[in-house]
Amino acid sequence: AQKVTQAQTEISVVEKEDVTLDCVYETRDTTYYLFWYKQPPSGELVFLIRRNSFDEQNEISGRYSWNFQKSTSSFNFTITASQVVDSAVYFCALSEAGGAQKLVFGQGTRLTINP
């Protein structure tokens, strides 16, 4: 069975600090996808990134970066120079490569950026 664990329930930092959100996953599939979504107070989940299991290259997008390590089954997310607008609940998710697009989500990490 697939499982995603986000051990950090809540994180609170001061603006401009760097913050890393941890994600550990379990799957028996050899091909799979990993995702991060952001859920602001409005409720809708906002897609941030999708990573194929064969692509372990780290990715950077502006202040966001992702570190995928297959050896430790981790897909961590770092926000550099955090801003108040980054405050939200962040979810890591996993899906199999084929068939229904069933995403298995972690419990989420509530990130609060204080001014």
Next chain:
Amino acid sequence: ETGVTQSPTHLIKTRGQQVTLRCSSQSGHNTVSWYQQALGQGPQFIFQYYREEENGRGNFPPRFSGLQFPNYSSELNVNALELDDSALYLCASSSQIGKLFFGSGTQLSVL
């Protein structure tokens, strides 16, 4: 804004009643999924529809059912509501694997 709209935004029902939630997909997306998100939890997959056929289902009882229409809009129906059905129900549409675009959800309260 994703272009996925859900209605209603809030709903209050009593135990045993039936409810229908609606979702309008983003233009060009032929796949729609429904998720249930309990308070403080991650979303849980209910089912998915592709071209009007159910093609995947999570661990939810048959009283959770759905429809997808030719214009790719969708409905989620829940019969015999239970208190534990209280949650945020999210609809997501997509045209490629995993890149789901979510609506803002329907907050259902069962009393």
